[in-house]
Each structure stands twice: as structure tokens, then as C-alpha cells.
Amino acid sequence: MNASADRAPNAHHRHAPTLGAALARALLSLAGGVVGYFLADLLARRGLLSGPNNLLYLTIVGLLVGYLVSGRPARRFGRFWNRAVERISSLPPDAVLAAFSGATLGLLLTVLLNNVLAAVPGFTWYWSQLIAVVLVLGLGGFFVANRRLIPFLRPVDAQAEPRPRRGVADKVVDTSAIIDGRLTAVVDANFLEGKLLLPHFVLTELQRIADSDDPLRRQRGRRGLEVLDELVEHQRVSTEVVHDDEGNGPVDDRLVRLCLERGAALITTDYNLSRVAALQGVLVLNLHQLASAVKASYLPGERLTLAIVRQGREAGQGLAYLEDGTMVVVEGAGDAVGQTLAVVVTSSLQTNMGRMIFAKPDGAVEVA
Secondary structure, three states, X not given: OOOOOOOOOOHHHHOOOXXXXXXXXXXXXXXXXXXXXXXXXXXXXXXXXXXXXXXXXXXXXXXXXXXXXXXXXXXXXXXXXXXXXXHHHOOOHHHHHHHHHHHHHHHHHHHHHHHHHOOOOOOOHHHHHHHHHHHHHHHHHHHHHOHHHOHHHOOOOOOOOOOXXXXXXXXEEOHXXXXXXXXXXXXXXXXOOOEEEEEHHHHHHHHHHHOOOOHHHHHHHHHHHHHHHHHHHOOOOEEEEEOOOOOOOOHHHHHHHHHHHHOOEEEEOOHHHHHHHHHOOOOEEEHHHHHHHOOOOOXXXXXXXXXXXXXXXXXXXXXXXXXXXXEEEEEOOOOOXXXXXXXXEEEEEEEOOEEEEEEEEEEEEEOO
């Protein structure tokens, strides 16, 4: 596997203090030290303390107490800091330029007005500050709102600029998707991007299936291991074994929890797991749904040539299959098993298990 495949992500990095949290904790610790210093100075003046050493010690005590009690407020400030930084980072560059241009023009007009109004009786610094605030905010907002109309603020080829691409989410792979065997074909067709996350408990479950006494289960498990080998060696996708959730409980619940914690999508073929994960806000990539979506659709009236392979459930029905595995129910072809008939599509039905096509013989003309 990749160099990072066997390296379990450290939980400490997910909870590492942000710059805002560290800054808030430092300021609160410093405030505690200042409070300790003034408290020691007050006690020294009243004769309750003696010597500069006690002054230093109480200052250090204030710093330590400030650091100890600042944990939760610092984390809250850190979250606020992160949201503010993300909000500022998402501002378009032309909007920032427009705001600075409006503010600059507002300050210049304030200077001119101050020189004109300086001789007016009763004009004080209060009115000067009020004029500055009104002009800076008013012109800044006007420039931002109308930046598309101002030539030097209009971004070059603004309409031709592509939208920023959203980050590609990682994908958590379920045991059923690995055993299915079609995942490598989807990767080969460039329909998957990002990192494939292989939970350690999924690998354990796959190994248990490969070691099963049941020959069919053992064969499915070994095929899943072969698919894993192909994914690990694939050049178009990277894989990583994760050890985030090593607790107990059903595998499906742990998969959903891992997707929610990582903000990742889920690749599976399990219909029930797909529904449960989607209800909890997880993006689900179901290989069965993908296969159904890319199958060719046939409209009523189209003609096909099919080989009737067996009888259907209802009397007089014959069953045939397209090359992609889609089942076709042919009315009135129950006695034509083993024959090839020209049929006309009458309707189609999309189910959770795939698409079914209904047809009838085209004049019951046998073509082979």
C-alpha cells in the first residue's frame, strides 16, 4: 500500500489548536498575570506581603491560573476566528479592492471637509469622526455594490473566470463494494477521484470472509482481496487504511460514523446501508445505481432482436436479457424458449434492483 496506508491518522492533529485559540489563550494568560501582579502590589502596599519575590511569584500564579481557566473560552474564540478567516478568505478580490478604494476616497473627502468646516463655530473632533465614519462606510459600500460598473475595479475576463473548484471528498469503501468487483472498472473509467479510505474493520471483515468454511463466501472474500491489490497498485487513485474507529458495534454504524467524522462519501452496493447513510447526511455512491444509470434506455416502439432464454412468472411470458444484463419480459413468448424473436418495446420499469423492459413480439415473426 501507499506509504501513508499503514500510518494511522493521529487524533491529536484533528484537535490541534488553531491560531485564534492559541492567541486567545495567550492573551487570557497574560491578563491573569497582570491581575496577579496588581493583586500582589496591592497586598504589598498594605503590608500583607514583603519582598519583590512574592510579587514575582503571584504574577506567575496569575499566568498559570489564566492559562488553566482559558481553555474553553479560547476554543470558542478559535472557532469564531476560523469562521471569520474563512469568510474573509472567500471574499472576491475585486470586492476587497472596491472596499479599500471607497474607504480611501472617503478619508480624502473627510480631510477636505475638515479644512472647510474647521472655521465653523462648534465644529469639534466629534463631528470630524462622525463625517469620517459616514463617508468611509457609505463610499466603501457603494463601491462594493457597484464594482462591476467601475472599469478599474472590474476583474479581467470576469465572465470567463471558471468557478473555484470544490475540494474532492474522500471515499470510504464498504466491504460489499470491494467484493462486488466493479470498483476497479469504475476507477479505470475515470469516474472516481480523490482518496479511497479503507477502514481497518472492513479489512478485518473481508479477511474473515476469505477464511470462511463456506466455499462461496471464501471465493467472494478472495476476490475482494484481489480487488484491493488492484486498487492499491492503481496509478489513478490513492488508498489509505484508516484506524479512526476501532470500537465495537455493527460495521454499518461504524462506516456511517467514519464518513460523518471525515466528511467523506460512502461507496457501497448495500441498498439498506445506502438509505441509512443518506438519511444521516452522508453522500452515497452506490455501484448498483451507477450501473443502472449508464444502461441504455429504450423507448416504447423501439424494436429489438432477443433470444428467449426461459419462461416468466406469469403464463405466456418469456424472459430475455440484453448485453448489459437488463431483463426483458416478452408477452406471449412463453412457448418460444430457445428461439430468437423480433420484439417491440412497450414500456420500462425502474426498480431499486435495476431496470426492467416489457415488450411483445413484433407480429410474432421468428427471425432465427
